Amino acid sequence: MVMVPDFFQDESEEALRAQVKWQHEHLGLDDSFFAKLLGEDRHRFSFWQKDADTLTPDKEDVLRDWWQTVLHLLSFQSFDEEKLRSLLEQTRPIGSSNEASPFSPPWSASSLKAYLENRGPEAIAEVNRWLESFRFGDPYAPPRKGDPCLSTQP
Amino acid sequence: MPVNPALAVTIPASSPLYRITAISFHTPNPVHHQKVVNGMGARKSHNGARYNFGGVLTVYLADTVETCLAEKMFYFHRETVRRLDALHLPLSPGVPLFSATFTLWEIRLKKAIPAVCHLTQASASAVGVFPSLMLNPSQDYEHLKDRRAFIESNGYNGIKAPSSRSVTGGEIVVLFDDQSKNVNLNPYTVEFRLVTRAPVVPFSNHLNQVLDFTAGEVQFVGGTPPGLAGYAGWTTVSFNH
Numbered sequence: 001m002v003m004v005p006d007f008f009q010d011e012s013e014e015a016l017r018a019q020v021k022w023q024h025e026h027l028g029l030d031d032s033f034f035a036k037l038l039g040e041d042r043h044r045f046s047f048w049q050k051d052a053d054t055l056t057p058d059k060e061d062v063l064r065d066w067w068q069t070v071l072h073l074l075s076f077q078s079f080d081e082e083k084l085r086s087l088l089e090q091t092r093p094i095g096s097s098n099e100a101s102p103f104s105p106p107w108s109a110s111s112l113k114a115y116l117e118n119r120g121p122e123a124i125a126e127v128n129r130w131l132e133s134f135r136f137g138d139p140y141a142p143p144r145k146g147d148p149c150l151s152t153q154p
Numbered sequence: 155m156p157v158n159p160a161l162a163v164t165i166p167a168s169s170p171l172y173r174i175t176a177i178s179f180h181t182p183n184p185v186h187h188q189k190v191v192n193g194m195g196a197r198k199s200h201n202g203a204r205y206n207f208g209g210v211l212t213v214y215l216a217d218t219v220e221t222c223l224a225e226k227m228f229y230f231h232r233e234t235v236r237r238l239d240a241l242h243l244p245l246s247p248g249v250p251l252f253s254a255t256f257t258l259w260e261i262r263l264k265k266a267i268p269a270v271c272h273l274t275q276a277s278a279s280a281v282g283v284f285p286s287l288m289l290n291p292s293q294d295y296e297h298l299k300d301r302r303a304f305i306e307s308n309g310y311n312g313i314k315a316p317s318s319r320s321v322t323g324g325e326i327v328v329l330f331d332d333q334s335k336n337v338n339l340n341p342y343t344v345e346f347r348l349v350t351r352a353p354v355v356p357f358s359n360h361l362n363q364v365l366d367f368t369a370g371e372v373q374f375v376g377g378t379p380p381g382l383a384g385y386a387g388w389t390t391v392s393f394n395h
Contacts, residue, residue, distance in 0.1 A: 001180070001341070001342075001343050001375070001376045001377075002177045002180065002255055002257070002343045002375070003177070003180045003181060003182055004177060004178050004180060004181055005181065005182075006181045006182055006183045006186060008178050008181060008186075009178070009179060009181050009186035009189060010186065068198075071176065071178045074176075074178065075176040075177075075178060076247065077247070077248075078250070078251040078253075078254050078255075079177065079178075079255075080251070083247075083248060086248070087247050087248070090245065091245075092244045092245055093244055096244035097244065101240065101243055103236065103239070103240035103243060104243055104245065105245050105247075107245070108244075108245055125200075128198070128200065129200045129201075132199060132200055132201055133201070133236075134232075134233045134236045134237060134240075135229055135232065135233050135236075136199065136201045136202070136203055136293070
């Protein structure tokens with residue numbers, strides 16, 4: 001039977017810390033990344049990670065949302081952590097085409113990691129939409145009115 | 155329009171239903187397993203799925219293991235092909251694996267769910283559902299999303315409908331409410347792989363092999379649901395595409 005640790009599905013503060021630690025160890029996402037994602041002071045985040053400070057409930061919710069996206073990304077990459085690391089860090093090759101596609105990721109001017117650091121929580125939703133497009137979305141449909149296009153440059 | 159007794163069926167307690175998820179739902183502590191049927195995947199989805207608009211809580215189940223496997227094989231296949239289609243992009247997520255491991259859940263309701271709208275080819279038109287779209291194996295879902303909203307607004311608790319992926323007449327059960335407090339669940343590990351057309355071998359090279367678009371293979375690892383025979387080794391799963 002293939003199983004994952006309990007903290008993968010737990011939503012407690014203790015589990016959030018375990019999830020952040022797991023991301024440190026397996027995906028190379030450090031306190032600097034999380035501080036930028038949350039718009040939080042890096043030292044405060046590091047203290048929170050050591051259970052020596054608190055985060056506001058809305059910032060804990062951002063961590064929960066991001067963890068759900070990490071689980072989707074892991075599933076998308078068949079739980080291959082190296083593939084997910086590559087996806088987080090790869091940038092557009094110099095001289096590559098600017099042609100947009102319904103499958104173009106929303107971070108097309110940077111890396112996924114940098115996109116999350118720069119755009120914060122709103123980037124999480126865009127990443128989720130991009131992931132969903134591979135399974136449920138109609139890639140040939142125009143975006144609905146008011147929706148950002150998946151291939152919009154950030 | 156109230157619930158029509160001629161269309162309404164009850165999904166009984168204790169009878170097995172099935173669902174497949176990522177392995178990330180399979181934790182040692184069973185208290186977390188209930189999330190499998192809380193409907194939040196659909197609630198948080200932007201695009202929605204066959205019987206739900208985006209943002210609408212929905213729990214999708216299958217009536218048999220075979221139906222469940224056919225449904226999942228279709229989506230696994232679609233995702234793989236879409237990723238191949240996107241390989242030329244500068245930020246492509248890379249060549250997908252052509253095999254994957256999932257968790258199949260055997261789900262038994264604690265309490266029966268009444269007033270589920272049973273859509274068949276004969277009955278669908280009574281609630282304005284086009285039978286062809288109900289059975290359409292493509293991903294043309296807008297009509298069915300709209301009809302689900304209509305059906306739910308008329309007081310039904312769910313929909314029982316043909317699985318458009320099943321080649322054996324299986325059905326899916328689409329429930330409109332969170333079932334996490336109303337289930338007992340048992341997890342099973344199942345491996346999927348895509349295959350080529352005849353002569354059938356595992357699909358491993360997108361550069362020179364051709365996928366079978368109507369079948370894949372699965373095998374259970376570490377045990378199968380009660381009463382299920384024949385999946386201990388790689389077994390063909392046919393699906394409509």
